[in-house]
Amino acid sequence: MLDAALRSSAAGFLLVRAERASDAADRDARDARWSELMAAAQAGNARAYDMLLRECLPLLRAICRARLRDPADVEDAVQDALLTIHRVRHTYDPSRPFRPWLAAIAERRALDRGRSRGRSAAREVEIEAAGEVAAPGRDAEAEVALRMQAAHLRDAVGELPTAQRTALGLTKIEDLSLAEASGRSGMSVGALKVATHRALRSLRRRFGVEE
Amino acid sequence: MRTEDLIDQLSTGLKPVKRVWNPAFAAMVWLCLAAAVIGAGVAFFGFRHDLAARLASGFDTPQLLSAAATGILAAFAAFQLALPDRDRRWALLPLPAAAAWLATMGWGCLADLFRAGPEALRLSTSFPCLGFIVGFGVPLTVGMLWLTRHAALIRPTPVAALGGLSAAALASVGLSLVHHLQAAAMVLAWHGMAIVITTLIASAIGPRLMRAGLSARAA
Known part of the structure; x- marks a missing residue:
């Protein structure tokens, strides 16, 4: 009886070890694959890059989720991390594992996001509360029209070039100072001003607002 | 914007990139540049007569060797730290050499004190020292900032500080070959102060310059 129990627990132990070993082997294989994809991306292979970023997304989200509570912040940090990865993709050395490189960038962006979250928390109003104050007794039709306008605006912003969209998002939507926005995006203050100005101008033109 | 859309945008029209130099090679290139610039300064001013x-x-040999080692190790550490996946403890690499420099200078002060008495510790001003080290150190730091500009989005301040330390330590070696300072206390005070000032200037302006460099490259 005892013997059988020992045997079964020993077998269980071996099984767990074997599973761990196979997990580690899977991770190694995945790391090697990511290294190859990144090397191809550095050479200009867009498909490899697209595939790599999509495969890394769960890992990026997990890293950011460990540091940030709000799901919207997590997604923002993931996007910040993707932008940084893009801008410093030439710093990856394919002879080294890919995961630590990726994780270091994601952790940094999540920390930044957490810090700016802490700073801006005091200035923010909950959306629900703001809605009640801003739109007392608004009828359903006006509500729909407003939502459609918002959707158009979102589309228009989505069609802006990346630099302009980033600049607009950081300086006008997140309301960061130019210095903070510059730190986050890696764009110089001058470039941010120009990109924000151009973004606003093209939005105004699109919606027929006089300059 | 959805994250998946961002990925689409980033990968559309992806351009090939040139990988950054590995830290050892980058440090070697930068040290050659620094040696050439400081060497030119030494040649211009001429070796000190003694x-x-x-x-x-x-007495001067350990001081020169430890200052040179500080410069070399700080440069290597800066290039390591500029890469996202390197351990932040690389920043400690130049500390033993810097401690050795301080120890050498402290020992020199004691030796002077025993030889010449309290007079040896009296400080006078030596602005040329400050000018030489800061004057060579800051432009060389800018060269380092350009080579490590990819650190702008990762950890710009320690990289810039190490760059400043490296440039100033090497400029201090150059100055020791040119300028006549008898007392160790003077060397400790003026070289030390100039190195600290250069490192502070580097860490203050470095992050901004790196960001500008990175944007210039992306444009």
Whole structure:
């Protein structure tokens, strides 16, 4: 009886070890694959890059989720991390594992996001509360029209070039100072001003607002 | 914007990139540049008249070696730290050499004190020292900032500080070959102060310059 129990627990132990070993082997294989994809991306292979970023997304989200509570912040940090990865993709050395490189960038962006979250928390109003104050007794039709306008605006912003969209998002939507926005995006203050100005101008033109 | 859309945008029209140099090679290139610039400065001002005697007496040699080691190790550490996946403890690499420099200078002060009495510790001003180290150190730091500009989005301040330390330590070696300072206390005070000032300037302006460099490259 005892013997059988020992045997079964020993077998269980071996099984767990074997599973761990196979997990580690899977991770190694995945790391090697990511290294190859990144090397191809550095050479200009867009498909490899697209595939790599999509495969890394769960890992990026997990890293950011460990540091940030709000799901919207997590997604923002993931996007910040993707932008940084893009801008410093030439710093990856394919002879080294890919995961630590990726994780270091994601952790940094999540920390930044957490810090700016802490700073801006005091200035923010909950959306629900703001809605009640801003739109007392608004009828359903006006509500729909407003939502459609918002959707158009979102589309228009989505069609802006990346630099302009980033600049607009950081300086006008997140309301960061130019210095903070510059730190986050890696764009110089001058470039941010120009990109924000151009973004606003093209939005105004699109919606027929006089300059 | 959805994250998946961002990925689409980033990968559309992806351009090939040139990988950054590995830290050892980058440090070598930068050290050659620094040696050429400081060497030109030394050639312009001329070797100090008592250089051979000072080196033979054995006191200046450890000082020069430890300052040079600080410069070399700080440069290597800066290039390591500029890469996202490197351990932040690389920043400690130049500390033993810097401690050795301080120890050498402290020992020199004691030796002077025993030889010449309290007079040896009296400080006078030596602005040329400050000018030489900061004057060579800051432009060389800018060269380092350009080579490590990819650190702008990762950890710009420690990289810039190490760059400043490296440039100033190497400029201090150059200055020791040119300028006549008898007392160790003077060297400790003026070289030390100039190195600290250069490192502070580097860490203050470095992050901004790196960001500008990175944007210039992306444009």
